Amino acid sequence: MAEAQKVSEIIDTLRDRGAKYVRFELPDTHGTSRSKTIPIDKVRDYAERGLNLYGGTLALDTAASVVPGTGLNEEINYADTKLWPDFATLQPVPWIEGMWKVICDLTFNDGSPVEAAPRFVLRKLLDEAAALGFSVKMGHEFEFYLLDGETLEPFFEGLHIFNSTRNHWVEGIEPLMDALIAQGVDLITHNCEYAGSQFEINFGPAVGLAAADKAFTFKATVKELCHQLGYRATFMSKPWADRAGCGCHVHMGLLDKDSGANAFLDAGDPDGLSETARAFTAGxxxxxxxxxxxxxxxxxxxxxxxxxxFAPSNISWGIEDRTAMVRMKASKDEATHLEMRAASGLSNPYLSAAATLAAGLLGLKKGYSLPAEVEGPCEEDDSLEKLPKRLEVALEALEADADMRALLGEPFLKVFNTVKRHELARFRAHVTDWERQEYLEVY
Structure with a gap:
């Protein structure tokens, strides 16, 4: 009854604010927002009994094709699952009058959680950190290209990072920033990035699941609003071979769950880094x-x-080293944290956070030792092991890592690996323009 009363109060407040519709959103395996839009007078009913959604939604590939063998399609006769709104994430959709949205969790019809859902995976790892006595403070830092909506080409060329004229070259930047702020995304900086028509809009960190929810809202807003304005925004890693890539830097630190003190800080250490910070980084x-x-x-x-x-190429760490996989932000104060720089801009924020957290927690649990910092930029040190060069190799590494698999959970990994192998098969079967241009005449 108390929960029903709460839902009723939320709906009354939404009506008072002019809400006509609420969008129930699911962060899918790729980090894309999948949703259904509900008239305001139907929200209470769906909030209390769940909103049906095709159960294989998490098992769609990047082309939205149904992928067999995931456990969510033919194995359950393509049955529905249910969306359950987390009203702590309720925000307006500023560019659509009367529209609000809420991020949802996913269960099977019997009420058991769909453990393949990225939000579930991250929540489980946050619980794991809490059991060790820590809260997790984190934030995501994305780069993206803003392109002409018809030609899909950049609006300007050249290397103009931080150039004030380029920062606001495109008229959509200010409406985008306004829309983000209106949804509770606490912007801190905006600037153009290293390539022409590439941008970075940064926002503050948060503790726990709220941090990934904010990153999800950020990416979904950039994609949707820029489309509404006639542009195409893309977080694709490398749209062009001769232009800068789009990365995602995952900032993360641990706080003492009871006191809130920064567990990465040790004032007595020459670098200001605690053993917790070192073991986490070693993980x-x-x-x-x-x-x-x-x-x-x-x-x-x-x-x-x-x-x-400015992207890592090897498995490395360094204090303020922009070429390292882990750039340690050793400020010797409460802001001390790490920046994991290897994630792609297109990565799912729940999963980039989950991967970083899972590996770090393994470092704590197993007491890993951090190797000594190398001299000079990490990318210049040939003794450091290289990161995988292909997705196939990376998937093999994940499949062979029993400790990571145990933390991430087999239900998730079954869906994720099956979808990724399906995408790779399609990718390898495709004949590229490069192959035709290279081989048609010479052979």
């Missing part, structure tokens, strides 16, 4: 290869990981 390095499918989930992602591109 990321140890399980880096197994992390890669989650933070680089498409073949295109691996074009980005090359030296001299």
């Amino acid at each position: 990321i390095l140890t399980h880096a290869k197994a992390m890669m499918p989650l933070i680089g989930p498409t073949p295109n992602c691996y074009h980005r990981l090359a030296p001299h591109t």
Whole structure:
């Protein structure tokens, strides 16, 4: 009754604010928003008994094709699952009058959770951190291209990072920033990035699931609103071979669950880093290869990981080293945290956070030791092990890493690996323009 009363109060408040519809959103395996739109007078009923959704939604590939063998399609006769709104995530959709949205969790019809859902995977890992005495503070930092909606070409060329004229070259930037702020995304900086028509809009961190929810809202807003404005926004890792890639830097630190103190900080350490910070970072390095499918989930992602591109190419860490996989932000104060720089801009924020957290927690549980910091930029050190160059190799590393698999959960991995192998089969079967141009005449 108390919960029903709460839902009723929420709906009354929404009506008072002019709401006509509420969009029930599911973050899918790719980080894309899948949703159904509900008239306001139907919201209470669906909130209390769940909203039906095709059960294989999490098992669609990047072309939205049904993938067999995942456990969510033919195995359950293509049955429905149910969406359950988390009203803590309720926000307006500023560019559609009367529209609100809420992020949902997913269960089977018997009420058991769909453990393949990325939001479930991250929540489970946050619970794991809590059992060790920690809260997790994190944030995502994305790069994206803003393109002409018809030609799909950049609006300007050249390397103009931080150039004030380029920062606001496109008229849609200010409406985009306004829409993000209206949804509770606490913007902190905006600037153009390293390539022409590439941008970065940063927002503040949060504790726990709210951080990934905010990143999900950010990406979905950039995609949808830019489309409404006549543009095409893309977080694709490497749209062009000769232009900068789009990365996602996952910022993460641990807080003492009771006191809120920064568990990565040790004022007595020469670098200000605690043993917790070092073991957590060592976990990321140890399980880096197994992390890669989650933070680089498409073949295109691996074009980005090359030296001299401000993207990591090897398994490495360094204090303030922009070429390292883990850039330690050792500020010797409460802001101390790490920045994991290997994720692609197109990666699912729940899964990039889950991969980073799972590897770090393994470092704590197993007491890993962090290797000494190398001299000079990490990318110049040939002794460091390279990151995988292909998605196939990364998937093999994940499949071989029993510790990571145990933390991520087999229900999730069955769906994820099956979908990724399906996509790779389609990718390898495709004849590219390069092949035709290279071979048609000479052979």
